[in-house]
Amino acid sequence: MHLQCVLMVLFFCAVAGQAPVVSVEPRAATVRKGESVSFRCSVKLTDSSNSRPLEVQWKKANNQALPDNVKVGPDGSVLTIANAVPGNHGQYRCVASSSAGRGTANVMLTVKYAPKVRLTPSGPLRVRIGDPVSVECRAQGRPQPTLTWKRQGSTLQLVTTEANDVNTITDSGVYICLSENTEGMTEAKIEIIVERELGAPVASVSPTEITAVEGHIVTIECQASGSPPPVITWSKLRAPLPWKHTVVGGVLTLSSVGRQDSGQYICNATNIHGYSEAYTDMEVETPPYTTILPDQVRLQPGDALQLQCLAHGTHPIDLTWSRVGRPSLPPGTETTKGGKLLITKVKQSDSGTYKCVATNHIGSSEATTRVVIRRELDLS
């Protein structure tokens, strides 16, 4: 009896004069730019007297003033962000104060938005050939956007040594910084004018983009003006030229191109006044090459049969299964788009030669596999 009294007294002492307990709902929210969201703050008074005046307030967690589009309801409990802007991103705090103390709870608002891109410098840029060029591309956005540089008229990404800079520019043109996140894509352009000495080479290639079929002959022509007449050399970006090539008077000929010959080819025209580079992007398309795994199968009735058809070549590739000499696959055979063939319980009559045909817009090829299903004789 004595002990119980003591406990009761302690409990009472702890509760009397306790600060308000604050909770928020939701505790975090993610909106797109332009969307709206509300947070509710609830206060539980643990104080038994329940009569103390209570003040509820919303603040920005960094104590800055609430922006114009952020409104608090009449009793102070609901915070509404209407037509969210990127600047609304951050933490907000609900503060409840009574004479017994203060209670707080934070909410986190994430505002997603498409990238904004800025280039420094911004205007047309005049440089002398050989001088280094540096243009900085800065992008803001949420989630964190990616950045890539491209040259207008080319599909290839520029090679840059630093993530944000355009280096080694030898050709006038419009350069584009592309920034992308889940909310959108934004680009910024800058014109770069490369000034040349009188008589300096200017190279151009045709065609500038090539789609070739494997095994075909490809010719790319480079023309260069300049005085004295420039010397033309050909190279391939990050790789040697294919060994089956010839260069005659500025024309590069590749006989029987293969998939590995895809890439960027560079014509370089050089004379005493300088040099000029011109680029061609080549993509070599190939018909499918097909294999089946495994290439031979022996099973007993009741076993599961699983075959995988694999094809290399230019995508998209369509894979179709059939059984040689039969109008259709055994009933109950499952096939997937990814080239799998599955029979969960094989029967002796499922034996035979299975064929996979792979087709793309260049051509088709096939592979076969023999499936033998036989009951093992129990010789013991």
Ligand SMILES: *[C@@H]1O[C@H](CO)[C@@H](O)[C@H](O)[C@H]1NC(C)=O
């Ligand atoms: C083109 O020639 C110039 C001068 O010889 C050289 O500095 C430059 O690296 C060459 N470019 C390529 C891509 O080979």
